[in-house]
Amino acid sequence: xxxxxxxxxxxGTARVLIEAGxxxxxxxxxxxxxLDLIRRDPPAVAIIDIRMPPGHSAEGIEAAVEIRRMSTxxxxxxxxxHVETHHAMRLMTEFQGGVGYLLKDRVSDLATxxxxxxxxxxxDCVIDPELVARLVDKKRADDPLADLTERERSxxxxxAQGRSNSALSAELYLSGKTIEAHVRSIFMxxxxxxDAGDHRRVLAVLAFLRS
Amino acid sequence: xxxxxxxxxxxxxxxxxxxDAHADPPGASHDGxxxxxxxxxxxxxxxxxxxxxxxxxxxxxxxxxxxxxLIAATFTAVGVFVVAKRPGNxxxxxxxxxxxxxxxMFFGRQYGFAAAATNQQGxxxxxxxxxxxxxxxxLPLVLVLSGVTLMCFPDGRLPSxxxxxxVVVMVAAGxxxxxxxxxxxxxxxxxxxAVSHPLQVGGYxxxxxxxxxxxxxxxxxxQFAWAACVIVRLRxxxxxxxxxxxxxxxxxxxxxxxxxxxxxAFGSAIPGVLAVPVVALAAGVAIVKYRLYDIDPVINKTxxxxxxxxxxxxxxxxxxxxxxRLVGVEPGPNPLLAFAATALVAIAFEPARRRVQRVADRLVxxxxxxxxxxxxxxxxxxxxxxxxxxxxxxxxxxxxxxxGAAEVTLWVGADEELVAVASWPPPADRGSQIATxxxxxxxxxxxxxxxxxxxxxxxRLRGGVTLxxxxxxxxxxxxxxxxxxxxxxxxxxxxxxxxxxxxxHRLREISVQAAELQAAAKRIVTAQYxxxxxxxxxxxxxxxxxxxxxxxxxxxxxxxxxxIGDQTLAGKVEQARLQLSEAxxxxxxxxRGIHPAILTQDGLExxxxxxxxxxxxxxxxxxxxxxxxxxxxxxxAYFVVSEALTNAAKHSGASSIAVAGxxxxxxxxxxxxxxxxxxxxxxxxxGLQGLSDRLATLSGRLTVDSPIGGGTRLSAEIPCG
Numbered sequence: 001x002x003x004x005x006x007x008x009x010x011x012g013t014a015r016v017l018i019e020a021g022x023x024x025x026x027x028x029x030x031x032x033x034x035l036d037l038i039r040r041d042p043p044a045v046a047i048i049d050i051r052m053p054p055g056h057s058a059e060g061i062e063a064a065v066e067i068r069r070m071s072t073x074x075x076x077x078x079x080x081x082h083v084e085t086h087h088a089m090r091l092m093t094e095f096q097g098g099v100g101y102l103l104k105d106r107v108s109d110l111a112t113x114x115x116x117x118x119x120x121x122x123x124d125c126v127i128d129p130e131l132v133a134r135l136v137d138k139k140r141a142d143d144p145l146a147d148l149t150e151r152e153r154s155x156x157x158x159x160a161q162g163r164s165n166s167a168l169s170a171e172l173y174l175s176g177k178t179i180e181a182h183v184r185s186i187f188m189x190x191x192x193x194x195d196a197g198d199h200r201r202v203l204a205v206l207a208f209l210r211s
Numbered sequence: 212x213x214x215x216x217x218x219x220x221x222x223x224x225x226x227x228x229x230x231d232a233h234a235d236p237p238g239a240s241h242d243g244x245x246x247x248x249x250x251x252x253x254x255x256x257x258x259x260x261x262x263x264x265x266x267x268x269x270x271x272x273x274x275x276x277x278x279x280x281l282i283a284a285t286f287t288a289v290g291v292f293v294v295a296k297r298p299g300n301x302x303x304x305x306x307x308x309x310x311x312x313x314x315x316m317f318f319g320r321q322y323g324f325a326a327a328a329t330n331q332q333g334x335x336x337x338x339x340x341x342x343x344x345x346x347x348x349x350l351p352l353v354l355v356l357s358g359v360t361l362m363c364f365p366d367g368r369l370p371s372x373x374x375x376x377x378v379v380v381m382v383a384a385g386x387x388x389x390x391x392x393x394x395x396x397x398x399x400x401x402x403x404x405a406v407s408h409p410l411q412v413g414g415y416x417x418x419x420x421x422x423x424x425x426x427x428x429x430x431x432x433x434q435f436a437w438a439a440c441v442i443v444r445l446r447x448x449x450x451x452x453x454x455x456x457x458x459x460x461x462x463x464x465x466x467x468x469x470x471x472x473x474x475x476a477f478g479s480a481i482p483g484v485l486a487v488p489v490v491a492l493a494a495g496v497a498i499v500k501y502r503l504y505d506i507d508p509v510i511n512k513t514x515x516x517x518x519x520x521x522x523x524x525x526x527x528x529x530x531x532x533x534x535x536r537l538v539g540v541e542p543g544p545n546p547l548l549a550f551a552a553t554a555l556v557a558i559a560f561e562p563a564r565r566r567v568q569r570v571a572d573r574l575v576x577x578x579x580x581x582x583x584x585x586x587x588x589x590x591x592x593x594x595x596x597x598x599x600x601x602x603x604x605x606x607x608x609x610x611x612x613x614x615g616a617a618e619v620t621l622w623v624g625a626d627e628e629l630v631a632v633a634s635w636p637p638p639a640d641r642g643s644q645i646a647t648x649x650x651x652x653x654x655x656x657x658x659x660x661x662x663x664x665x666x667x668x669x670x671r672l673r674g675g676v677t678l679x680x681x682x683x684x685x686x687x688x689x690x691x692x693x694x695x696x697x698x699x700x701x702x703x704x705x706x707x708x709x710x711x712x713x714x715x716h717r718l719r720e721i722s723v724q725a726a727e728l729q730a731a732a733k734r735i736v737t738a739q740y741x742x743x744x745x746x747x748x749x750x751x752x753x754x755x756x757x758x759x760x761x762x763x764x765x766x767x768x769x770x771x772x773x774x775i776g777d778q779t780l781a782g783k784v785e786q787a788r789l790q791l792s793e794a795x796x797x798x799x800x801x802x803r804g805i806h807p808a809i810l811t812q813d814g815l816e817x818x819x820x821x822x823x824x825x826x827x828x829x830x831x832x833x834x835x836x837x838x839x840x841x842x843x844x845x846x847x848a849y850f851v852v853s854e855a856l857t858n859a860a861k862h863s864g865a866s867s868i869a870v871a872g873x874x875x876x877x878x879x880x881x882x883x884x885x886x887x888x889x890x891x892x893x894x895x896x897x898g899l900q901g902l903s904d905r906l907a908t909l910s911g912r913l914t915v916d917s918p919i920g921g922g923t924r925l926s927a928e929i930p931c932g
Contacts, residue, residue, distance in 0.1 A: 006752070006756045006760070008756070008757070008760040009760045009763070012759075012760045012764060012767075013763060015763070015767060016763055016766060019767070019770060051751070051808075051812075057811070057812035057813070058812055058813065081751050081755050081756075081799065081802075081808070082799050082802075082803065082808065082809075084809055084813070084817070084821060085821070085824055086813065086817050086820055086821075104755075104756075104759045105759060105762065105792050105795050105796070107759065107762070107763060108759065108762030108763050108765065108766045108788055108791075108792065109766075109792075110766055110770065130796075134824060134825065135824065
């Protein structure tokens with residue numbers, strides 16, 4: 001399911017998704033249409049532009065909240081021209097997984113985008129790497145991130161994006177055990193509670209990074 | 212009855228004036244008749260009165276009846292004169308009514324006296340009993356009418372509606388007494404009338420007793436009522452009415468004094484009776500000509516002369532009789548004592564006169580301040596910086612009070628163009644308006660009576676003071692000195708006022724310009740923000756959207772190329788797609804710099820979070836705003852923080868920055884503090900100025916506190932309703 005008020009972008013994205021093997025069950029130009037379509041035929045994932053008519057502000061998030069209220073099975077992937085931490089935090093806190101927040105540009109990288117959509121459909125969290133990079137790179141007065149090793153920093157960045165340990169090991173070509181060790185070390189150094197759930201883990205990392 | 216006739220006369224007096232005012236076309240017959248009747252009526256009544264009075268006097272002169280004749284003649288004459296001069300004046304008609312009523316009484320009584328005289332010779336005048344009767348019984352009612360006439364002086368109306376009750380009581384008592392007098396000869400003996408009453412009704416003794424019981428208090432009431440009414444009026448009166456009343460009261464007082472002196476000195480009421488016309492004449496002058504003659508100096512002189520006469524007489528008598536008795540000189544003419552008394556009087560005359568004069572002045576002109584008081588009052592007025600009109604009239608009244616002038620006018624301007632700005636008494640009090648045409652200094656004193664003092668300040672003529680004293684009074688040396696001092700101060704007043712007026716004028720101009728400028732600046736800044744928002748929106752919805760779509764297309768092409776096995780092409784297209792992605796990222800940053808979408812969408816608090824996330828230095832953010840603010844306010848605050856963060860990062864060498872924001876008292880307070888090297892004033896340059904300007908358009912304020920080595924604290928304060 002696709003919702004964006006820009007027809008060209010919507011069509012392009014639909015074509016890309018179809019090529020990647022997805023079925024596009026419907027396209028909507030505004031929130032009302034979107035909710036109507038989802039009510040009739042709930043999809044696995046709804047890809048929604050955050051900024052939509054009439055207000056062109058954050059209607060997409062309101063629509064997502066509404067959709068989650070209708071059905072917890074619909075994954076929600078929100079797209080935006082720019083990613084903001086407070087939106088990410090809101091999505092993380094209001095939705096128990098199955099949620100994503102990406103820059104619109106990511107659509108053109110088919111492989112990554114397709115995997116992100118699948119992860120959202122599976123109930124995972126997806127956070128745009130640019131936002132995470134911004135937070136990780138942020139300088140702090142008393143920087144606890146300074147204690148992290150280079151490897152640990154890249155693990156932390158991927159963790160914040162919502163990747164699971166297995167995804168991390170695939171991405172970094174490391175064994176699951178090594179990854180687990182890194183994660184434990186990071187959590188220790190940053191004084192974060194150890195948590196198995198992907199979603200809680202992302203939320204904790206984001207909250208830490210943002211602070 | 213006389214009363215009814217008089218009221219009918221006064222009532223119809225008003226429309227006459229109205230008709231005149233309407234200026235009907237000549238020959239309008241329906242209006243012409245009553246108008247002509249109005250014009251003829253006073254003359255006809257005057258002639259009737261004249262006939263009665265002349266006829267009466269032709270029957271001889273009888274002292275007990277003399278006053279009626281005098282009152283009849285003078286009151287009617289004055290009434291006719293007043294009505295002729297001022298057709299709408301009700302008091303004139305009351306005078307005519309009073310005069311006519313007395314004329315009727317006069318003639319009736321004259322006829323009675325004549326009849327009594329001829330009776331003794333055996334002749335009988337026809338209808339003597341009835342004619343005399345007509346001259347006797349209206350007396351109580353005529354007294355009421357006279358009282359009402361005096362009560363209504365000078366405008367023909369009672370001072371307030373409450374007095375109507377008094378008049379009703381008077382009329383009731385008068386009617387009762389007149390009725391008794393008409394039925395029984397209760398007043399015949401009193402008036403030495405030897406003619407019999409035409410009606411022979413029984414119960415005369417009882418009637419006479421009751422009449423004797425009732426008449427004195429009633430007559431006293433009539434006298435008391437008009438006297439009280441005149442006093443009430445006199446106390447309340449201002450301006451013209453006060454002058455009119457002073458004339459009248461003066462005449463009454465002189466009449467009473469004459470009566471008293473006549474009774475005491477000569478044992479005769481004749482002088483008092485002869486003084487009656489004075490009252491009527493004074494009243495007439497007061498109504499018609501009060502502006503021509505000022506009574507105050509006359510009263511003043513009378514008081515002085517009367518006071519001196521009393522003092523001299525008392526002194527003389529005291530010396531001649533008292534001293535004579537003390538040293539045992541025989542009563543009777545004694546040249547030595549008379550000489551001593553005369554010498555004493557001669558020595559004491561001048562000091563006594565001066566003292567009496569001062570008392571008279573105080574009585575007539577009120578308390579006059581001492582020169583010191585006058586100067587002190589002026590400087591108080593000056594230091595209180597009141598309105599300039601007040602200052603000018605204050606100056607005029609101070610001069611008038613200080614030197615006891617009758618009229619003072621303050622002129623302002625250079626010579627040839629002097630304009631009257633204030634006068635005393637105030638214009639409303641005086642009847643004449645302040646002359647507005649510019650005059651020259653020389654022209655002001657042309658009438659010879661006016662004293663002119665030029666006001667010179669710092670060598671330049673700034674205006675003048677003109678004053679006239681009451682006739683017969685000259686400026687004394689001390690008054691002259693005070694006037695000189697006051698006029699010297701006047702220069703300062705005029706200068707001050709001139710400066711104040713100029714300043715106020717300029718201030719008004721400047722504040723209007725400032726308001727216009729600020730409004731213009733605000734419009735410019737608002738338009739700028741609006742333009743930035745629009746550009747950001749266009750980029751977002753237009754360029755960025757299309758570029759993303761293009762990236763999608765490139766992606767598709769790359770896929771297709773890979774599918775047909777052209778790896779080179781696929782690689783190149785992928786390259787282009789990546790470049791496009793970079794371009795998109797750059798465009799995003801640019802759009803954000805132009806106007807952050809987050810500010811429009813999520814407000815200042817979120818936008819400041821966004822700023823600090825991207826700041827190159829660690830930032831402690833402490834912002835709590837609770838609500839969205841006006842777009843201008845949010846944008847300005849955002850750019851203030853943005854600029855402050857950039858500057859801190861670039862120049863201050865700070866290792867951390869704190870951003871705080873709060874809403875307090877309808878104002879947004881933003882503070883950005885760094886721990887850098889301070890001394891920021893120099894290198895903040897145009898950026899800071901720009902921020903300051905933007906804040907100013909919102910009536911906000913920017914303060915930078917940046918001591919060298921002590922960090923920089925930048926605070927902005929914006930009103931936000």
